Amino acid sequence: MNKQLYRIIFNQARQMWMVVAEIARAGRGRTGRRAHRPSSPQHRCRLTALRFGLLLALGGISLTAQAAIVADGQAPGRQQPTIIRSANGSPQVNIQTPGADGVSHNTYRQFDVDKQGVILNNSHQATQTQLGGMVAGNPWLAKGDASVILNEVNSHDPSRLNGWIEVAGHKAEVIIANPSGITCNGCGFINAHRTTLTTGQALMERGRLKGFDVNQGEVRIDGHGMDSTQQSYTDIIARSVAINAKLHAQDLKVTTGRNIVDATHQQIEKKSADNKKSPEFALDVAALGGMYAHKIRLIGTEAGVGVHNAGNIGATAGEVHITAEGWIGNSGTINGRDALQLTSSSDVTNAGKLLSQSTVNLHTKGGLDNQGRVEARSDATVTAGTIHSSHDSVWAAGLDDNGNTTRPGSLTLTAQHVQAKGKNLATNTLAIHSQQIDLSDSQTAAGQIQLTAGQAGISTARASVNADRLTAKTPGQFNNDGGQLVAREIHLTTPDLSNQQGKINQTGTGELAFHTR
Structure with missing residues (x-):
């Protein structure tokens, strides 16, 4: 026997010619005994490199390895x-x-x-x-x-x-x-x-x-x-x-x-x-x-x-x-x-970071739960069935490389119920449209803040709200208990204003505009 010699055999199981080593033995059964099959002739031939290559390339034979x-x-x-x-x-x-x-x-x-x-x-x-x-x-x-x-x-x-x-x-x-x-x-x-x-x-x-x-x-x-x-x-x-x-x-x-x-x-x-x-x-x-x-x-x-x-x-x-x-x-x-x-x-849940060097657009038919950061260099627009964001959350539009709102950018939140208790920031306009707006305990700041709510009302209790121009409208209660509203120009429309231990500070020269309906 010589390990360098090979022969061509016809594999009955695969129905093809195959190259095997000269020392290769017949297949064994599971018991390890030699399988007994009707004998079939073995065809031996000498292959030149050219013939071997042609057979291999055309699929005439197969390498077992x-x-x-x-x-x-x-x-x-x-x-x-x-x-x-x-x-x-x-x-x-x-x-x-x-x-x-x-x-x-x-x-x-x-x-x-x-x-x-x-x-x-x-x-x-x-x-x-x-x-x-x-x-x-x-x-x-x-x-x-x-x-x-x-x-x-x-x-x-x-x-x-x-x-x-x-x-x-x-x-x-x-x-x-x-x-x-x-x-x-x-x-x-x-x-x-x-x-x-x-x-x-x-x-x-x-x-x-x-x-x-x-x-x-x-x-x-x-x-x-x-x-x-x-x-x-x-x-x-x-x-x-x-x-x-x-x-x-x-x-x-x-x-x-x-x-x-x-x-x-x-x-x-x-x-x-x-x-x-x-x-x-x-x-x-x-x-x-x-x-x-x-x-x-x-x-x-x-x-x-x-x-x-x-x-x-x-x-x-x-x-x-x-x-x-x-x-x-x-x-x-x-x-x-x-x-x-x-x-x-x-539903959409975010406990990490949703970022863009341009715009962020989030849309869900269910609830949107933000426990992380949503930040855009430009505008951020969010539409959902409900929006909830925790105390540690961030909504931001118009951020620069240092994380400050100096670039043009607006933040818009639209849902049946909006609860945004973390940081809500925009360089230009922060607009919230909802049946109920809850900004209690939040830090909210923008060039213009527009809050439009339904009968369920608006709450800025214990919140810090800063703007150049603040406009808030609701047919329900506006609750600013313990909160601070600071803006050059303030327009509030509500039949029921609660401001216990709260502050409403208009820094501009105009008069504070308060409407009961």
């Missing part, structure tokens, strides 16, 4: 890529011939990437790569390269992406679709202009990719995170998404829930609820997790399923938009440079 990426033998032949090794040993996928629309449709029963990475060969000619050095041309691309490389996985197990995925040759969009889920731990993409991770089933029509049908599956970012900064666009489309590490991208869009999403990720058709248990979170960003991009859009379409952020979601050059059919909870930091917009069909 290559198990991380396996083509689906049950798929049509035109969807079966060839998996080989590049010169330095890294896996290489010779993608299948693209259709008229430029889509190379490749189907696998396993698609796992280790730290060596993998090369998706999109060149008919030999070409240089970062992961594998010089790689031979892909014989499947005689008619032209692909513009979209679809990697569809038929498996009960999630795909584990623990290394880089490089497109050899011409740049292309890279899609990895596995309904059982995708985990990224140190994954990244090279020479791809767009990347998509999805748990949706690819929807094809005459070789054209129409979109993705999502029913299940989670995309997870763990450990060493995900680097998609070399791509103009990064898309994640799944039933749920968990971010436990850093995700870096340029233009990032995430859509969760049971949906049919078109190939451009522009049209989202929400599907009816199924009988399966809904995920706990549509999007969960852990304390050690983070999403960093120029622009971030997060869309959760599943009713009652929330978005939770304990980490960092930050757009360094653009906007952060989060829209959820469930609740939104933040105990970390969400920062949109150009704008921050949160929209929820349920």
Whole structure:
């Protein structure tokens, strides 16, 4: 026997020729005894390097050590890529011939990437790569390269992406679709202009990719995170998404829930609820997790399923938009440079920081509970069923780099009931519209303060309220017991003013305007 000699055998189970070592023995049963099978002839031959390479490239034989990426033998032949090794040993996928629309449709029963990475060969000619050095041309691309490389996985197990995925040759969009889920731990993409991770089933029509049908599956970012900064666009489309590490991208869009999403990720058709248990979170960003991009859009379409952020979601050059059919909870930091917009069909809770170097816009049909900081360099607009903010909370519009209200900015709060007991600050106008306004124990200051309440009235009890011009209107009681109202100009309209141990100080030369109706 010689460890350096190899033979080719026909694997009956896999129905293919395979290269094995000369010393390899027949398979054993579970008892460890040699399996008894009808004997079949073993074909031995001498392979030159050229013959071996050709057989390997065309899929005529398979290396037994290559198990991380396996083509689906049950798929049509035109969807079966060839998996080989590049010169330095890294896996290489010779993608299948693209259709008229430029889509190379490749189907696998396993698609796992280790730290060596993998090369998706999109060149008919030999070409240089970062992961594998010089790689031979892909014989499947005689008619032209692909513009979209679809990697569809038929498996009960999630795909584990623990290394880089490089497109050899011409740049292309890279899609990895596995309904059982995708985990990224140190994954990244090279020479791809767009990347998509999805748990949706690819929807094809005459070789054209129409979109993705999502029913299940989670995309997870763990450990060493995900680097998609070399791509103009990064898309994640799944039933749920968990971010436990850093995700870096340029233009990032995430859509969760049971949906049919078109190939451009522009049209989202929400599907009816199924009988399966809904995920706990549509999007969960852990304390050690983070999403960093120029622009971030997060869309959760599943009713009652929330978005939770304990980490960092930050757009360094653009906007952060989060829209959820469930609740939104933040105990970390969400920062949109150009704008921050949160929209929820349920409740919004903030125990962290909601920040923007421009505008903040919060809209919820339920309650908004602010125990943290909501700060905008420009305007902040909040619309909710109810608004509650604790003694330690901050609402601020028009903040400068030092945290002072010196930049132009207005704060507007609109709800059936507003309770704002912390700091409420604006450079220009602070406007509150509600059936009941409770600013008791607060520190409230703005250029102009406009309080408009219903029959439930207004309370500034024990509060400190400072403005250039203060206007307050209510058909109910105005309670300033123990409070201090200071403004150059004050206009109060109420049939019932209570000012026990309170102070109303108009500093301007005009008369204090007090109206009973």
